[in-house]
Amino acid sequence: MTTGATVLSLRGATKRFGGLVAVNDMDFDVTEHEVLGLIGPNGSGKSTTLNLISGALKPTEGTISLRGTPISHLSAADIARRGIARTFQLVRLLPSMTVLENVRAGAVFGHRRRWGAEADAHALRMLSLVGLDRRANAHVGELTYIDTKRVELARVLASEPKVLLLDEWLAGLNPTELEEGIALIKRLRDEGRTIILVEHVMDAIRSLCDRCVVMSTGTKIAEGTPEQVLSDPEVIRAYLGDDDA
Amino acid sequence: MSLTKRDWQSITLSAVLLAVAACLPLTGDAYMLSIGITIAMYAVLATSWALFSGPTHYISLATAAFFGLGTYTTAIGIENGLNYWVTLPIAAILGAVLAALVGLATLRLSGVYFVIFTLGLAELVRQVVTWGQNVSGQKGLYVLTDITEVHIYWQLLVLAGIVYLTGWAIGRSRLGFALRIIGDDEEVARHSGINTSRAKILLFMVSGATAAVVGSMLAPRYIYIEPALAFTPMLSFLVVIMALLGGTGRLWGPLVGVIPFTLLWEAISASFPNQTTLLLGLSFLVIVYLLPRGFVGLIESSKRKLREREAFA
Numbered sequence: 001m002t003t004g005a006t007v008l009s010l011r012g013a014t015k016r017f018g019g020l021v022a023v024n025d026m027d028f029d030v031t032e033h034e035v036l037g038l039i040g041p042n043g044s045g046k047s048t049t050l051n052l053i054s055g056a057l058k059p060t061e062g063t064i065s066l067r068g069t070p071i072s073h074l075s076a077a078d079i080a081r082r083g084i085a086r087t088f089q090l091v092r093l094l095p096s097m098t099v100l101e102n103v104r105a106g107a108v109f110g111h112r113r114r115w116g117a118e119a120d121a122h123a124l125r126m127l128s129l130v131g132l133d134r135r136a137n138a139h140v141g142e143l144t145y146i147d148t149k150r151v152e153l154a155r156v157l158a159s160e161p162k163v164l165l166l167d168e169w170l171a172g173l174n175p176t177e178l179e180e181g182i183a184l185i186k187r188l189r190d191e192g193r194t195i196i197l198v199e200h201v202m203d204a205i206r207s208l209c210d211r212c213v214v215m216s217t218g219t220k221i222a223e224g225t226p227e228q229v230l231s232d233p234e235v236i237r238a239y240l241g242d243d244d245a
Numbered sequence: 246m247s248l249t250k251r252d253w254q255s256i257t258l259s260a261v262l263l264a265v266a267a268c269l270p271l272t273g274d275a276y277m278l279s280i281g282i283t284i285a286m287y288a289v290l291a292t293s294w295a296l297f298s299g300p301t302h303y304i305s306l307a308t309a310a311f312f313g314l315g316t317y318t319t320a321i322g323i324e325n326g327l328n329y330w331v332t333l334p335i336a337a338i339l340g341a342v343l344a345a346l347v348g349l350a351t352l353r354l355s356g357v358y359f360v361i362f363t364l365g366l367a368e369l370v371r372q373v374v375t376w377g378q379n380v381s382g383q384k385g386l387y388v389l390t391d392i393t394e395v396h397i398y399w400q401l402l403v404l405a406g407i408v409y410l411t412g413w414a415i416g417r418s419r420l421g422f423a424l425r426i427i428g429d430d431e432e433v434a435r436h437s438g439i440n441t442s443r444a445k446i447l448l449f450m451v452s453g454a455t456a457a458v459v460g461s462m463l464a465p466r467y468i469y470i471e472p473a474l475a476f477t478p479m480l481s482f483l484v485v486i487m488a489l490l491g492g493t494g495r496l497w498g499p500l501v502g503v504i505p506f507t508l509l510w511e512a513i514s515a516s517f518p519n520q521t522t523l524l525l526g527l528s529f530l531v532i533v534y535l536l537p538r539g540f541v542g543l544i545e546s547s548k549r550k551l552r553e554r555e556a557f558a
Contacts, residue, residue: 054436080438094429105426108419109438115419159438 004032005067007194008053008084008163012062013072015048022048024218025062030163033192037199037209037226041239045218046198047089050165053196054086055079066162083111083162087169089198091148093140100136103127103154110159126154130184146177153184164188164195170204182207202230214238259409267402270395278394282466284507285401286459289408290480291488291499293455296412297448298485299493300424306481307347307363310370311340311453313476315460317374320386320470329390333461340457341450348446364478371476378472385471392465400462408455412496415451420444482525483510490532492539501540 008030015023023045030036038046051057053064055076064072071079085106094102103123107114114122127133130150135143140151149169156164170181182204188195189208199205205212205226212229214222216238222229229235248256269281290308298305315336322332351362378384415421423444426434434441464470483506491502506528513524536543 056432056436075440076435077438077440080436086436088432092430092433094426094433096425096429105422105433105437108422109426109434111438113438155437 004034006030007032007034008064008066008196010049010053010062010064013049013052013059013064014061015045015052015057016060021218023052023059026215026220028213028220028223030194030196032194034210035189035195035197035208037197037205037212038215039199039205039212039229040215040221043217044215044238046215047167048218049215050086050167050196050198053079053163054084054165080109080159081111083160084165085110085156085159085161085163086165087149087152087156087167089167089171091145091152093148093151095140097140098136099127099132099138099140099143099151100124102140102151103158106155106158111162112160123154123158126158127151129157129187130154131180146173146181149173149181150184157188162194164193165198166195167198168200169197170199170201178204206230255413259406263402263406267399270398275394278398280507280511282394282398282401283511284504285398285405286463287484287487287503287507288500289401289405289459290456290484291491291503292405292412292496293408293452294484295488295493295496295499296408296415297445297452298488299498300421300428301445301448302428303445304360304485305363305449305452306360306478306485307366307453308456308481308484309476309478310363310367310481311343311456312460312463312480313367313370313374313472314339314343315457315462316464316467316470316475317386317460318457319461319464320388323388323390323464324386329392329465333458336457336461337454341454343457344450344453345446347453348442348449353442364481367476367478367481371472374476375472385469387469388464388467390465394466397462397466401459404455404458404462409496411451415448416496420447424448479525482529486525486529486532488539490528490536490539492536492541492543494538494545495541498539498541 006029010026010028013023013026014021026049028036038049040046048057052059052072055071055074055078059072062072063070066082066084071082071084074082094105100120100123103126104119107119107122107126124133124136127136130153132147132150132154135147140148143151153169166185169185170178173181178201185195185197185204185208197205197209209226211224212222212226213220214229214232214235221238222232222235224232266281266285270278290312294305294308297303318336318339319329319332322335323329347363347366351359354362423434423439426437426439427441427444431441460475467474487502487506488499489502490506491500492498514521517524532539
């Protein structure tokens with residue numbers, strides 16, 4: 001799957017918080033229609049890397065480019081408009097609005113901007129894509145946990161992003177929900193979307209990712225197919241410590 | 246953009262109510278007219294305040310700064326030979342510019358920082374004007390026009406109509422939707438592609454320009470203006486309290502708070518002129534504790550209860 005054109009690339013992306021280097025000199029590319037897993041132990045800088053890409057944080061050094069155009073100096077809003085959309089590690093919905101209105105937010109202000117009946121129709125299509133069209137008029141407070149995650153995903157999809165960033169989208173789901181969740185992302189993958197996945201669930205990584213980038217203490221320690229990186233001694237050491245390697 | 250039958254109903258109803266309100270001077274009662282002006286003034290101020298603060302939850306205490314700016318614009322304009330009607334648009338532009346400057350400086354901040362800054366701004370402008378007058382040796386300004394109370398009242402009603410139309414149009418627009426998203430979760434708004442600073446500044450400008458025009462319209466009523474009158478912080482607090490009492494979730498919400506509060510305030514000021522601040526504080530506590538979403542919230546939750554009861558019956 002590395003034959004496609006490069007959509008997103010990080011070159012020397014670094015983020016320092018005072019003396020702490022959260023992300024250190026990250027280099028990787030994401031090609032079109034690829035699902036890239038960003039994995040690593042807790043605190044290894046995965047979410048920070050995602051925050052750098054989405055514009056929630058500005059890199060201290062290095063550049064991030066979307067189809068060759070640097071975006072790391074842009075605001076989160078501009079980056080979203082150029083076609084990078086994200087979900088949040090802790091689900092963020094718009095509490096005063098209905099499910100449909102939540103999704104409409106993505107349709108109205110995202111990469112492709114719609115309005116009025118067109119936006120509503122598009123939002124409904126996205127809701128049926130995640131299997132939630134029958135709850136369109138429900139209030140978000142009435143939803144189960146996985147349904148809130150579905151709404152967030154639908155909102156992100158509604159903006160028709162070029163790159164989709166999923167920050168631990170499968171975390172906190174029970175085994176049944178997890179199966180549904182993996183099936184849902186697989187469907188997105190089969191549609192040919194470009195996705196970066198920060199994930200801890202190994203089953204999901206094996207079945208969803210074309211390629212993985214492994215991080216440990218802010219640095220990339222391995223890159224390759226899930227089988228390659230998960231059998232890499234250095235990766236095992238990062239996850240389990242020296243004794244088990 | 247097409248209008249539904251309900252839209253036409255609300256527009257017609259609002260127009261009829263405005264027309265009825267416009268007949269008040271026909272009663273010939275000077276006291277009624279004077280209360281009518283006060284109500285119309287606070288209705289415009291509170292509604293335009295809520296246009297910005299309602300969806301974003303940014304509490305602005307700068308109303309007095311814009312109001313005073315408008316008052317002084319008209320006073321200085323007339324003193325320098327400008328026609329009264331020319332000073333209104335000038336005040337609107339100055340109000341919008343001041344709001345844009347404040348917005349650029351502060352709207353990146355949120356919560357209590359914004360509240361304190363706006364309060365400080367009103368005080369700063371007042372001190373600057375006072376200083377300017379001390380330097381020039383003037384104490385205040387006379388605003389001498391042939392504009393009567395009835396004219397002021399009608400002007401305010403027209404402005405109210407414009408504010409309601411503007412608010413209604415914004416509510417249906419992308420900008421209105423963006424502000425609701427910002428009010429719910431600014432982080433989501435940014436990551437959905439909304440330029441949050443621009444949206445907030447635009448609305449703050451609408452609000453500021455309106456308050457400045459209200460100040461302009463009220464200038465002829467005062468005849469003699471000085472900073473302590475035009476920039477009184479009490480005005481900012483009253484506007485916030487009235488808007489919150491009515492509820493900011495609906496366009497008509499603030500009006501529902503303005504009418505009873507103005508009448509109450511008249512009674513308080515007449516009977517207990519020395520305890521007004523105390524009573525203002527008490528009413529603020531009552532609103533915050535008992536009516537956190539104002540009359541609008543009260544009406545809507547009782548409506549919902551009624552529906553639920555019907556559903557069970």
